[in-house]
Amino acid sequence: MSDERAEPGHGRNPRRLSEENVALRLAWEMRQRGWSQERMAQELTNAGCPTHQSAISKIVNSKPDGSRRAISLDEAIAMAKVFGIPLEELPLPPEGAQGRDLHELSRAVTQEGRDAREQYARFVLAWARLRHRLSRQDDQTAYRDFLSTRRVDADRTSKAIETWLDADSWRDATAAYDVLERTLQTMGTGRDLTPPRQERRWRHSVVADLLRLRDLFGRRIPGSQVRAVPELIQDAADVLIRSGTLEAAIPVIDSCEQGQAHATEDVVAEIDTRLQQVIDREPRDRLDYLESLAARIGLRWKGSQTKPDQEELAAQLGASPEDYMDAKKIGGIYRGIGGEVSRS
Incomplete structure (x- = not known):
């Protein structure tokens, strides 16, 4: 990516504009991560492109005439690697970075939701086991005896057992899982905005x-x-x-x-x-x-x-x-x- 200047009467050179976009993207990605120029230089060095902090400063901070330090191909490849984006995306306007960030957030919502569903299912499963065990008087006695050795007040123990066995709380917990499940069904895979291909009952x-x-x-x-x-x-x-x-x-x-x-x-x-x-x-x-x-x-x-x-x-x-x-x-x-x- 050479630092070419626009010819008179032809506006800004497209290659120069792309290079400026890379500089703006670099600054944006650093802000998103809270990275200093020193940290960015170290990340590029770790990615196989030895870089000094002063080089980062000259890239992100333009001179009074608007020019910037030229960005080498090796540096561009290392930036794309560090940021986890395709190389061809690096020269796009900064708005593209914001769009990608929102897209990644949408994917994160979908994935985190699915992880939460699995964790919630295991939470309900453990609670079901506890309710099953505490429904037996001998297990209640064993639980009370154990907690008494830990000097837990008998009233607190009784309230704990009541909480685990409370039918309304149990219904609320399972209903919350159903709500999460239905919500996730409307999201598809999260990889794009294509609606789920099949009706939820089918899937x-x-x-x-x-x-x-x-x-x-x-x-x-x-x-x-x-x-x-x-x-x-x-x-x-x-x-x-x-x-x-x-x-x-x-x-x-x-x-x-x-x-x-x-x-x-x-x-x-x-x-x-x-x-x-x-x-x-x-x-x-x-x-x-x-x-x-x-x-x-x-x-x-x-x-x-x-x-x-x-x-x-x-x-x-x-x-x-x-x-x-x-x-x-x-x-x-x-x-x-x-x-x-x-x-x-």
């Missing part, structure tokens, strides 16, 4: 959640060592809450968390009941029909199937090949039941 059908849990409690948990189950549960915490099956599953979850195996048949039976309810309901639209079809496929799915096997099952269910494939997508049915649920 997060309750059938997909139920089939994933049916696979978890019907196959994976019984086939795993008890010590491996808590990690499986943590990975499915949001699905348990979203599907409304947490209450039925919590005895299994709590026993496995304590290192004790627990039969899962009751949970699978509860999931099958919910799937049957989807099958039995009168479809109001094509999506209702596809969810019902997905539930029927999921209950009959035997694992990976050949194309003839799938065609035979579609025929038995009275479904067209197109509807059959769409129903599989809604139900997350591929190699395993519910094994690939969409996370749009």
Whole structure:
């Protein structure tokens, strides 16, 4: 990037303008990060382009005639690397940097929201375990006895137990998760402004959640060592809450968390009941029909199937090949039941 001057009568030289934009972008990025000129010079040096603080000063501070120190290609490449932006974006006007910053913020909102959803699901899961344990008198006694050894007042202990078991607080907590989930569903991926391509019910059908849990409690948990189950549960915490099956599953979850195996048949039976309810309901639209079809496929799915096997099952269910494939997508049915649920 050489320091060329504009020819008379032709206004400012485009290359000079681009170089000035780089200087303005450099100053903007430094302000955003709270970096001094010394810090910026060190960052460029660390990126493989040895730079002195005086060079940064001469770039960002123009001379009285408006000219600036020329920026080498190596310096431009190092700046782009340090700022984490494409090289071709560096010479754009500063407004482009502000736009990128807003775009990055929008992506951060989406990603942080998804992280918050996972953390919140685990919070609700832990609370559900606590409510389950404290509903038993012997566990309450053990809790009271333990806290008494810590010299915690008995009244404070009672109030703590009441708080954990309070039905209104519990409903508020689970309702807050539902609000967060619905909000995130409107955001898409956060990578651009394109609205989500599919209706929310399609992208997060309750059938997909139920089939994933049916696979978890019907196959994976019984086939795993008890010590491996808590990690499986943590990975499915949001699905348990979203599907409304947490209450039925919590005895299994709590026993496995304590290192004790627990039969899962009751949970699978509860999931099958919910799937049957989807099958039995009168479809109001094509999506209702596809969810019902997905539930029927999921209950009959035997694992990976050949194309003839799938065609035979579609025929038995009275479904067209197109509807059959769409129903599989809604139900997350591929190699395993519910094994690939969409996370749009």
